[in-house]
Amino acid sequence: MITKLENLIISLNFTEAKALVDGLSKDEVEDYFMELCFKSENIIFYSFVFDMLKEKETAFLHYIASIILSQPLCHLKGAYQAAFFHAKKAIELDKDDVELKEYLLFFNDIPDKLLNDKGAKTLAEKVIKIKPESEIAKKFI
The missing domain is CATH 1.20.58 (Methane Monooxygenase Hydroxylase; Chain G, domain 1)
Known part of the structure; x- marks a missing residue:
């Protein structure tokens, strides 16, 4: 499952990847994205989450974007600031x-x-x- 998700996202097949993510629990989504990002350190996974946020903004997706940036991608310049933005936005959406x-x-x-x-x-x-x-x-x- 995780390999399929990884391949769909890397190949920019976001439509199919979103359909796959929709069938996962929140814990699975968090675990999969953390694993994928730690393994590859590829910012494409953040881009995918951001694309999902454009379609439907939720506290959970802002949280996922935040943890991706604040942990596996924290070495990127500005990652902590962007992660902080997403964390605050998540709280705005779910006080x-x-x-x-x-x-x-x-x-x-x-x-x-x-x-x-x-x-x-x-x-x-x-x-x-x-x-x-x-x-x-x-x-x-």
Whole structure:
């Protein structure tokens, strides 16, 4: 399955690749894209996710775009900034998703520190109100 997805995307057959992705769970989509990007470090996978975002903007697709840029493709100039943009956009689209808020805290830990300390503390406090057991948020309070 992952090889088929990889071949469709690399050959720019986005229509068939989208049909394949539509049949996957969110966990499978995340796992497959992380594996493909770590293996190849090819930005075409981000381009595919961005193309899907153009058709239907969702918090989940912004999250996928963000993790692709902030992890396997983080060595590219501007990748963290673009990832931060997508992470913030994901939260705008799904304000109740506490895991997205926890993920956004990551941007305070990177060398670029795109989320300042005050913003991280404020966000962590919001997370704790919703999810008091959040170990991620507790580190910022």
